[in-house]
Amino acid sequence: MMKAITSTNLDALTKAVQSLVIDAEYFLEKIETQSDESATNSHLDFGQKLVNLKRNLMDLDEAIVNSAHSAVRTTNQRVHESPWTSIFIAGCIGGILTLVSNRCCQKKKEMLNA
Structure with missing residues (x-):
């Protein structure tokens, strides 16, 4: 099952993680005061939420x-399809990076010499 990566998917995943953290804190607080059966039910609910989150993370990983x-x-x-265009673009990017790098180095040398 492939899902597209969208901001809606990421927002839903973020909300699921936040909800899981809140539930984990709640579960840890309640586990000390609950009876065995109630603690077991809370544990199962929390486990199911973990399974759902893991499934969502796996879907997101697959989409990425x-x-x-x-x-x-x-x-x-x-x-x-067009190797010369690609070579030209790569050369331009390399040239721009070289110019920027040289200017930064020159400014540092001027600051050190001053």
């Missing part, structure tokens, strides 16, 4: 991996 694989395939396809 599939998204990364898709990005790699798309990039690979574009590089093979």
